[in-house]
Amino acid sequence: MVAPDGASVRVFHAPEGVEFYRVEAKDALAPVMLDSATGTRWNFQGCAVEGASKGKCLERVEAIQDYWFDWRHYHPDTTVYRTRR
Numbered sequence: 001m002v003a004p005d006g007a008s009v010r011v012f013h014a015p016e017g018v019e020f021y022r023v024e025a026k027d028a029l030a031p032v033m034l035d036s037a038t039g040t041r042w043n044f045q046g047c048a049v050e051g052a053s054k055g056k057c058l059e060r061v062e063a064i065q066d067y068w069f070d071w072r073h074y075h076p077d078t079t080v081y082r083t084r085r
Contacts, residue, residue, distance in 0.1 A: 001044065001046075002022070018037045019036040020033045039051050042058070045057070046059075046060055
């Protein structure tokens with residue numbers, strides 16, 4: 001999930017078979033995701049703020065957003081997998 005600032009990211013475990021769609025957020029506290037199963041709106045903290053799942057929160061996955069060259073510096077044995085088009 002990308003925050004309304006367009007730079008911050010968060011990752012969550014989604015229930016099986018449920019897809020999430022980004023919705024326009026007018027401010028930092030506005031919902032930023034809509035789920036395909038119930039139409040619930042979720043905020044950047046991964047908590048349902050409107051809809052059938054209101055009050056529930058998704059389990060957060062630790063993740064970072066980084067540049068490739070930074071990753072490669074600390075993990076020099078990393079291999080890049082590329083498919084042919």
